[in-house]
Amino acid sequence: MQQIMSFKSLEYEDKMIEGYTGLQIFQQNGEIGASVGDAGNLYTISGNFLLYGKTVVELLNIAQSIFPYVYGRTYRPCTLECRAMPWIEPGDALRIITRDDVIETLCMKRTMSGCQAMMDSIESSADESENATNDLYNPIKEVDGKSYLLMEQADKIVLSMDDLSKDISSKFEITNRNISAEVKRATDAEGEISNNITQTESEITTVLTKSNENLQSQISQNAKNISLLVSQGGLSAAISQESGQISITGNRFTWKATKSSMTADGTLNCNGIVASSGNFSGTITGTNISGSTLTGIEIKGNFITANEISASTIDGTNFELGSLDVVQLKTDDEIGADDSAQVNIQNIAAGIILCKGDDPSQIDWVIAKKYSGPIPKEDSDSRLKRNITSLATQESEEFLNSLTPVFFEYKRNGISSAGLIAQDVAENVLSEEYGNALYQFGKDDHLVIDYNNYIGILISGVQNMSRRLNSLMKQKGK
Numbered sequence: 001m002q003q004i005m006s007f008k009s010l011e012y013e014d015k016m017i018e019g020y021t022g023l024q025i026f027q028q029n030g031e032i033g034a035s036v037g038d039a040g041n042l043y044t045i046s047g048n049f050l051l052y053g054k055t056v057v058e059l060l061n062i063a064q065s066i067f068p069y070v071y072g073r074t075y076r077p078c079t080l081e082c083r084a085m086p087w088i089e090p091g092d093a094l095r096i097i098t099r100d101d102v103i104e105t106l107c108m109k110r111t112m113s114g115c116q117a118m119m120d121s122i123e124s125s126a127d128e129s130e131n132a133t134n135d136l137y138n139p140i141k142e143v144d145g146k147s148y149l150l151m152e153q154a155d156k157i158v159l160s161m162d163d164l165s166k167d168i169s170s171k172f173e174i175t176n177r178n179i180s181a182e183v184k185r186a187t188d189a190e191g192e193i194s195n196n197i198t199q200t201e202s203e204i205t206t207v208l209t210k211s212n213e214n215l216q217s218q219i220s221q222n223a224k225n226i227s228l229l230v231s232q233g234g235l236s237a238a239i240s241q242e243s244g245q246i247s248i249t250g251n252r253f254t255w256k257a258t259k260s261s262m263t264a265d266g267t268l269n270c271n272g273i274v275a276s277s278g279n280f281s282g283t284i285t286g287t288n289i290s291g292s293t294l295t296g297i298e299i300k301g302n303f304i305t306a307n308e309i310s311a312s313t314i315d316g317t318n319f320e321l322g323s324l325d326v327v328q329l330k331t332d333d334e335i336g337a338d339d340s341a342q343v344n345i346q347n348i349a350a351g352i353i354l355c356k357g358d359d360p361s362q363i364d365w366v367i368a369k370k371y372s373g374p375i376p377k378e379d380s381d382s383r384l385k386r387n388i389t390s391l392a393t394q395e396s397e398e399f400l401n402s403l404t405p406v407f408f409e410y411k412r413n414g415i416s417s418a419g420l421i422a423q424d425v426a427e428n429v430l431s432e433e434y435g436n437a438l439y440q441f442g443k444d445d446h447l448v449i450d451y452n453n454y455i456g457i458l459i460s461g462v463q464n465m466s467r468r469l470n471s472l473m474k475q476k477g478k
Helices: 056-070 131-140 393-402 422-426 430-437 451-477
Strands: 002-004 009-012 022-026 032-037 042-046 078-083 093-097 102-106 109-113 119-124 146-152 156-163 168-175 178-187 191-200 203-210 215-222 225-232 235-242 246-250 260-262 268-270 283-295 298-330 334-349 352-354 370-372 406-409 416-419
Touching: 009 102, 022 056, 032 056, 042 056, 078 093, 078 102, 393 451
Parallel strands: 002 093, 022 042, 283 298, 298 334, 334 352, 352 370
Antiparallel strands: 009 078, 022 032, 078 119, 093 102, 109 119, 146 156, 156 168, 168 178, 178 191, 191 203, 203 215, 215 225, 225 235, 235 246, 260 268, 406 416
16 A cells, blocks of 8 residues: 655545445446446446447456456545656555545546656545446346447437447437437448438438448438438549539549430530530541531531631531631631631641632641632741841752652542652752751651742752853853
């Protein structure tokens, strides 16, 4: 027995607690688990987190281990604050000597605080009870892995039932604001599975959870809407229905109907789409495409009609449009634009190109059966150019003499034409000096020739021929 003569504060009661005759353990909030000893003055342990999840056999072993420390021990309830005594453990007997009394008690609760001057707070408290525990004690002997608890208070009624052998528990609670019911099962293989239903004056909510798969589903209903939610980890899908709208939210959304469907990757299949406007960031493919405004990276169709089309690539047979802004345009038939149209195209491969405006767009190169419209103009102002050098007339004539003009047909559309072969031009020694002025790499790394750049070379070569001809004529005249 530890004797204490020096302390900071002491409060004690003038009654002795008779020795305990039995011990009972509540797993949590009145949930009965196990008991040892006889009816009479019972020592009760309840709400200790170390007891959560224990089976009846484990709780009984714990009760049998603790009971010898409290059986038959008398003590006076008190609260003591004194210097720290690290060797003191719960259950140790203490004798506190005051000026006019000796208090013998037990250490039931001990709290150490402080750093350099550490202090102990020791408590031993109890309510002496006898007959009041008999009705509670008798059913304890009949517990065989099952228990129930009915708790009635002024503001709520709680009914709990447990089957520890099957790891199943249920709870029903009623308050003046809501009614809730929960059924829960916890096993090592399945984790924890629970179903909770809560009903208030304005809402009904059902939640089903499976912890080991991180799954949860929820249904909520009130006067304004009905909502459904299913989640797994960071993925979730929700449907909300109100009087004026239905909202669907999810990481992946699919449906399948007789005439339409959508896959999880966002692919839409349907008989028809009617829309006032559209904005597509990928590829638009169809037999007939029409609308007031079409915007996308790639648009493909047999017949394309719109007031305004904006895309990197447009591929089709017939076009009717007011404004066209595109990097590459392909068609085997016709492109039409009225006087107010604005056309900005880098590369065109078409059957017929019609430009009716007074100021046509700048066209780098055209391969067509027919070109109708004003001749494209190039920017020739010296203020827009740099690195200006004169062409060598002799080299220009030699370059022209090295070219091999040919007649050919285009594979893609069968159009006949005459011109040069870009690979032959690339092998010319002057190609390294003039760079991409003689040929360039087009789409899919195919070589292309901008014949506009040959005008300057042709003029320079003809000038050299003219000078040589004049020189010969002068020599002949002599």
